[in-house]
Each structure stands twice: as structure tokens, then as C-alpha cells.
Amino acid sequence: MPDAFVIETAGLRKQYGEVEALRGLDLQVPPGSIFGFLGRNGAGKTTAIKVLLGMARPSAGRARVFGRPADEAAASVEIRRRTGFVSDDKALYGYLTVAEMIRFTAPFFPRWRSDLEDRYTRRFELPLDRKVKVLSRGTRTKLALLLALCRGAELLVLDEPTSGLDPAMTEEVLKTLVGYVAAEGTTVFFSSHQIAEVDQIADHVAVIDRGRAVVGGPLDTLKERYCRVQLIFAGDAPPTLTAPGVVRVRREGRVLSVLGSAGADAIVDAARPFGPASVDVAPVTLKEIFLETVIAEE
Numbered sequence: 001m002p003d004a005f006v007i008e009t010a011g012l013r014k015q016y017g018e019v020e021a022l023r024g025l026d027l028q029v030p031p032g033s034i035f036g037f038l039g040r041n042g043a044g045k046t047t048a049i050k051v052l053l054g055m056a057r058p059s060a061g062r063a064r065v066f067g068r069p070a071d072e073a074a075a076s077v078e079i080r081r082r083t084g085f086v087s088d089d090k091a092l093y094g095y096l097t098v099a100e101m102i103r104f105t106a107p108f109f110p111r112w113r114s115d116l117e118d119r120y121t122r123r124f125e126l127p128l129d130r131k132v133k134v135l136s137r138g139t140r141t142k143l144a145l146l147l148a149l150c151r152g153a154e155l156l157v158l159d160e161p162t163s164g165l166d167p168a169m170t171e172e173v174l175k176t177l178v179g180y181v182a183a184e185g186t187t188v189f190f191s192s193h194q195i196a197e198v199d200q201i202a203d204h205v206a207v208i209d210r211g212r213a214v215v216g217g218p219l220d221t222l223k224e225r226y227c228r229v230q231l232i233f234a235g236d237a238p239p240t241l242t243a244p245g246v247v248r249v250r251r252e253g254r255v256l257s258v259l260g261s262a263g264a265d266a267i268v269d270a271a272r273p274f275g276p277a278s279v280d281v282a283p284v285t286l287k288e289i290f291l292e293t294v295i296a297e298e
Contacts, residue, residue, distance in 0.1 A: 006031050006155055006187045007052060011061035013211075014047050021047040023211035024061065029189055029204065034181055036202030036219075037191040038290060044211040045191035046088065049159055053080060065155070084148030088160040090140045094133030098126050098143055111152025120146040123176070138169045145173065149180055156180075158190035162197060174201050199286040209294045215261075219286065226284050229267045231256040231276040243270035248292045259284065259292045 007029035014022040021044050029035045039045050050056035051063050054076030066082060068075035092101060102121075106112045121128070124142035132140065141161065148156055156177075162170040178201050181188055192198055198205055199219070206216035215222065226247075231237065237256040240249050245262025256276075260267050264281040271279070284292075 005029055005064075007035075007063075007065050007189060009048070009052075009061065009063045012048070012051065012058055012063050013060040014044075014051055014056060015059045021211055022051070022058070022061075025208065025212050027206055027213060027216070029187065031187050032181070032185050033204045034177065034188045034202050035190070036198030036205040037189060037208065038193065038195065038198050038205055039191070039208035040193055040294065043193075043208045045208060046159055047211075048208070049085075049157055049191060053083065053085060053157065082153060083155045083157055084151050084153035086141075086144045086148050086156075086158045086161055088163055090137075090144040092132045092140060092144060094131065096132055097129055098132060098135070099128040101132055101143065102128075102147065105147050106150070109151040113150045113152055116150045117146065120149060120176070124172075137164045138166065141165060141169075141173065145176065149176075154186060156186055156188045156190075158188065160192055161190055162192070162194065170197065177201060195287045195290055205286070207290055207293055214293050215289060222289060223283060223286070225263065226259065226261050226289050227264050228282050228284050228288070229258045229260060229264050229271075230280045230282070231258070231271050231274075232278045232280075233274065234277050238271075238274050241267065241270055243267045259288070 005028045007027055009025050009027045012022050012025040013020065025044065025048060037045055047056065051058050052065055052070050054070055057071050063070040065079045068079055070076060070079060096104060102117065124146060126139065126143060126146065132143070135143065145161065162173055165173065174197060177188055180186060202219055204217065205219050205222065206213045208214070233254045235254065237251050237254055239251060241256060241258055243260070243266045245260045245266060247259045247261050250257040258267050268279055
């Protein structure tokens, strides 16, 4: 029976001295999904990736990839064999040419896809005879992505894959990822602080703040569940409102704006005794969900 989740963490903690980078992180990444791991710089995204790939040991809690414990040596080797990883710094050997970098990497992976190598070499317009050290940041990113895509990985883990890229190059990388998942059925787990990118291609998302997930689930479900209720009163609005699922309340004179995570009905019912003159319910964007839930944690 296949594992229900490609990645699963429960109560995951990681401490460096006095700094607690992960504070009980819970994640569930379904197979075949594009999972956006969204958070501010320093929220714990890179630390979580290091734990998942066996580059750091957790202080407490559990992390499993392909159903295997990420903190066990033998299991970690198996996890990395089945995973393609692109780090934020795009670590490559600068003294090699692009062609040499590809030829050096391919023999390590028995499932290397020469057909994908040819396809992405052309699509990314990689200069095969140029040294890696003289490539632009964008071209280095495309080379690193090619090396990850061609190894026949079941899971791609991407740490800020579009960091430093211009809008056109970013769009190209995102389209490549979507096309690759559609064709190959690979799971993609990518960390980012770029909300628009996550919103554009992810079907599942987790928002991490200060080392723990504050929002998570299928993106469409989150957008359906979260809403903003704007209440206008004849006189001053009540100072606050208490109801199930209330994330944040803003009061400005006669207007009360409420962000809720459990639908609008409970919020409207809680406001009714105050006699609102008008009620307006509107959907919210992923950006609003991110900003409001992160602010609510402060």
C-alpha cells in the first residue's frame, strides 16, 4: 500500500543553541502535488528542508519522507537517492563547463533521463561550452534545475528556486515545473517567500511562521474557507468581535473588518446583536491569508 504522504512531519523541532528554528512543525505533502512552503525569511523553511534531507537532525518530533524516517542514516541515503534538490545557493562546480557539469552528474543516477536532458538544454538555452563560474544567476538556476529534473526523481525539493531571477525567467521556471509535474507525476515541494509564485502553481500550501505551520491545506479549500466580512454600523462599531474562526479584527469608526477561517455565518451571527446596518462578505487572496495570519502570530 503506497504511503498517504510523500512528506510528513509531526511536532518537528530543531534547536541551534538558544535559537529554536522549528517549534513543532506539522506538514503533510500528498503524492503528485505541487506543495508551496510559504514563509518570511528566517521562518524556518530552509531548516525544515535540511531535516527532511538528513542534513540536520531534529531535536524532537518526527519527519518522514517516502514513509522512511529522515533522521536514520540508511533511510536518509534512500531519501536523497529518490529526491532532486535545488538549494538556494545553487551549489555547482564553477571550474566545469555546463556540458561537463551535466556529464559529471548523470552517472550518479541510474534513472537519468537523457530525453529530458536534451529537452531542457534546448528550452533553457544553456551554453554547453561555458564555465559554470561565468554564468549569470538565472542561467545557473536553470542548470541546477535541469540536473534535478533529469535524475528521474520522485520528489523535487526546491529552496527559493526563483530567488534573484527576473520576471521573464521566473515565469519560465514556473511553467517548466508545472509541465514536468503534469507529464511525470513527480511531487514538488518548494519553499518561497514569493506569494504570487505559490499562488500561481501550487495546489497545496503551508504557511510557516517562527518554526511552525500556521495555515495549511489544499489551496482551493483555503480560499473557500477564508473570507472577509465587512460590517458597517449606524454608530461606532464594537471594539471587537468573538466568533469561531476569527483570525483578525480591524475597527475603523463605523466599520468592522473581520477575517475568518471558518466561513462567514458564525461571524454574521455574532455581529447580529450589535445591529449592523450592512454586511458584506468577500473572498480573500492567498496574499491576504498569508499577511493576516502571520501578523496574527506577532
